[in-house]
Amino acid sequence: MADKQLNTWQPRPEDLESSNVALLMKQLGCPTYEDFYQFSITRPEEYWRTINQYCQVVWSRDYNQYMDEGPAPEFPLWFPGGELNWVDTVLQWAHDPQTAGQPAIIAERENGSSETVTYKQLAEKIRRLAAGLKNQGIDKGDRVGLLMENGIEANVSFLTLAYMGVIVVPLFSGFGVDAILARLASCNARAIISTTGFSRRSRFISARETIVEVCQKAPFVDMVIWKRSPEGPDLEPGDISWYDLVNSPDDGQPAERMLSSSPFMVIYTSGTTGKPKGPKHTHGNFPIKVVHDAAIHFELKKGDVFCWPADMGWIAGPLVSGCALMRGATLVTYDGAPDFPNWGRMGSIIERYKVTHYGSSPTLIRGFAANAELALGHNVASIRFLVTAGEAIDPEHFLWFQKHFGHGTCPVINYTGGTEVSGGLLSSVVVKPIGPAEFNTASPGLEADVIDETGHSLVDEVGELAIRKPFIGMADSFWNDDERYLATYWRTVPGIWVHGDLAIRHQNGSFLIRGRSDDTLKVAGKRLGPAEVEEVVLELDQVSEAVAVGVDDTMKGQKLIVFIIPAPNHGMPEQALEALVANQVAEQMGKPFKPARVYCVKQLPKTRSAKVMRRVIRNLYAGAPLGDMSSLENPTALDELNKLFGSQR
Numbered sequence: 240m241a242d243k244q245l246n247t248w249q250p251r252p253e254d255l256e257s258s259n260v261a262l263l264m265k266q267l268g269c270p271t272y273e274d275f276y277q278f279s280i281t282r283p284e285e286y287w288r289t290i291n292q293y294c295q296v297v298w299s300r301d302y303n304q305y306m307d308e309g310p311a312p313e314f315p316l317w318f319p320g321g322e323l324n325w326v327d328t329v330l331q332w333a334h335d336p337q338t339a340g341q342p343a344i345i346a347e348r349e350n351g352s353s354e355t356v357t358y359k360q361l362a363e364k365i366r367r368l369a370a371g372l373k374n375q376g377i378d379k380g381d382r383v384g385l386l387m388e389n390g391i392e393a394n395v396s397f398l399t400l401a402y403m404g405v406i407v408v409p410l411f412s413g414f415g416v417d418a419i420l421a422r423l424a425s426c427n428a429r430a431i432i433s434t435t436g437f438s439r440r441s442r443f444i445s446a447r448e449t450i451v452e453v454c455q456k457a458p459f460v461d462m463v464i465w466k467r468s469p470e471g472p473d474l475e476p477g478d479i480s481w482y483d484l485v486n487s488p489d490d491g492q493p494a495e496r497m498l499s500s501s502p503f504m505v506i507y508t509s510g511t512t513g514k515p516k517g518p519k520h521t522h523g524n525f526p527i528k529v530v531h532d533a534a535i536h537f538e539l540k541k542g543d544v545f546c547w548p549a550d551m552g553w554i555a556g557p558l559v560s561g562c563a564l565m566r567g568a569t570l571v572t573y574d575g576a577p578d579f580p581n582w583g584r585m586g587s588i589i590e591r592y593k594v595t596h597y598g599s600s601p602t603l604i605r606g607f608a609a610n611a612e613l614a615l616g617h618n619v620a621s622i623r624f625l626v627t628a629g630e631a632i633d634p635e636h637f638l639w640f641q642k643h644f645g646h647g648t649c650p651v652i653n654y655t656g657g658t659e660v661s662g663g664l665l666s667s668v669v670v671k672p673i674g675p676a677e678f679n680t681a682s683p684g685l686e687a688d689v690i691d692e693t694g695h696s697l698v699d700e701v702g703e704l705a706i707r708k709p710f711i712g713m714a715d716s717f718w719n720d721d722e723r724y725l726a727t728y729w730r731t732v733p734g735i736w737v738h739g740d741l742a743i744r745h746q747n748g749s750f751l752i753r754g755r756s757d758d759t760l761k762v763a764g765k766r767l768g769p770a771e772v773e774e775v776v777l778e779l780d781q782v783s784e785a786v787a788v789g790v791d792d793t794m795k796g797q798k799l800i801v802f803i804i805p806a807p808n809h810g811m812p813e814q815a816l817e818a819l820v821a822n823q824v825a826e827q828m829g830k831p832f833k834p835a836r837v838y839c840v841k842q843l844p845k846t847r848s849a850k851v852m853r854r855v856i857r858n859l860y861a862g863a864p865l866g867d868m869s870s871l872e873n874p875t876a877l878d879e880l881n882k883l884f885g886s887q888r
Contacts, residue, residue, distance in 0.1 A: 254669040259534040279683035297327040324494035325526035326402040333362035346390035349575025371484030379404035382428040386410040388437040388574040404495035411552030418869030430462040499523025518714035528661040528712030533562035536666040541567035547598030554658040582610035586617030598626035602849035609783040628654040631770035634675035661712035678750040685710035689744040694732040706736040741768040760789035781809040798835040844876040
């Protein structure tokens with residue numbers, strides 16, 4: 240394993256002097272970052288007032304205080320008395336002479352074509368689309384589904400709905416009929432804005448048939464607005480064209496004034512079982528957390544160029560869009576496969592648009608490392624800042640990313656949070672050293688801890704990641720389902736938000752994520768997260784990806800099973816490689832933790848956001864129900880595993 244002290248990133252002089260967090264520390268009179276973090280916890284009224292001012296959040300009416308506890312501690316009111324439409328914070332850059340002509344969004348499609356809109360043009364499109372949607376009868380408070388590949392149209396639609404006071408329901412572009420229907424029915428959505436299809440690996444994937452079938456089963460949906468894909472067929476007679484609406488005359492109407500507590504988005508998450516959960520986010524909550532993290536953790540400033548490819552149907556899409564556009568940066572989007580036509584695609588985008596801030600999932604980083612010659616075939620000198628998020632990353636690939644994409648000098652910011660919390664719970668800041676794969680701080684403004692089942696704090700032990708008090712960014716309940724919201728987060732340990740992640744907190748205040756709680760392993764009587772095993776396996780050059788799961792065992796209670804994707808040209812027979820992996824775990828972690836089986840596979844079941852679906856692997860192995868499969872990106876991975884288990888289990 241990489242030597243942590245030797246490989247710990249150290250702040251540069253400019254980070255200590257002119258970074259956003261350094262400037263905020265000076266403004267608040269905090270000589271150290273630890274003082275700054277404590278200020279955010281003990282003096283939240285002043286902290287969030289300063290954040291709003293520093294991040295230039297536009298309020299149409301100032302708020303009275305930063306929080307009112309409301310009817311119950313789990314349902315606080317954020318910035319009561321205030322009015323804002325968060326899209327005004329984006330549109331201010333259209334009126335600033337320094338940024339009006341700056342690219343707001345650069346959208347590259349999989350076929351290599353690209354389009355750019357400036358902040359001035361973005362504002363015009365939002366106002367025109369709002370006028371067109373109003374003419375179709377879409378009004379404040381309506382719920383509208385949005386299913387569209389990421390690009391200018393998706394971002395304009397997302398912003399326009401919020402501008403109008405409409406509640407957007409983001410939908411993953413790979414969802415099937417049942418997944419879409421469940422989400423729209425849950426919030427009684429009355430309309431859908433949808434693409435007709437998109438390209439994936441140069442193949443056109445139609446979305447029209449899916450949406451038509453949804454509408455046949457959803458009488459509450461009375462309208463579909465179609466964004467025609469240039470690769471697909473023409474619209475049909477009677478279709479409402481997105482492009483016609485975005486060319487509507489500008490009616491001159493400003494953004495709808497909204498209370499800080501007014502919802503603007505219901506974004507569903509996939510549950511292990513049962514119906515999807517629908518976290519509800521408000522104008523005075525999600526955007527404030529997002530712009531806070533953009534400044535504090537991502538160090539975004541006006542004129543920066545931010546590329547973090549993400550589907551608008553998952554939380555990363557709205558998060559990345561809000562981060563870049565609220566801070567007056569340029570957002571670079573890409574709507575295709577990240578390794579198409581080869582593993583140099585992301586590097587070519589970074590070089591072409593001079594990306595300064597680049598975000599990637601650990602799975603994609605491992606893919607880059609396994610295909611380094613192609614991945615590193617472009618000039619990435621423009622990069623100043625890297626982000627990794629989505630799941631735990633091992634130290635080796637963290638350092639690889641830092642060395643090859645970040646020139647060995649740029650920080651890699653580990654970031655973890657989720658749909659229900661808007662942004663980050665744990666992350667890093669550039670005024671402190673960053674150890675490989677670590678988070679060097681809890682996000683300011685929230686009291687993150689690692690606890691046992693009774694709520695007591697743990698240090699240097701695996702426990703549950705928890706937040707001890709309500710915090711800005713937390714969902715304003717689930718849509719029409721307060722009871723499920725309370726049961727999911729607030730009742731495991733009464734009065735404490737228990738997030739569902741396994742973590743370790745060190746004495747110095749840094750953290751590690753060890754996996755999801757429902758992926759917990761308990762081998763030889765010890766509770767550990769899958770990341771601990773996977774990090775050990777990924778030290779081997781012969782392995783490009785690894786997943787560890789625990790399965791029931793009649794003798795031991797639970798046994799460890801490891802799945803690996805061999806590195807290209809590893810040069811070993813599968814049986815020998817499986818033995819090597821098993822011995823590596825035994826030698827590094829102890830003989831009691833030696834895997835019962837190691838399997839070589841060609842692919843692993845993943846979500847579109849590149850998270851490995853450990854729950855699916857575990858349940859498939861055990862012959863148990865697979866649960867919600869709506870987020871699965873590659874169903875063919877299940878065929879391989881089924882054959883493997885049938886012959887070898």
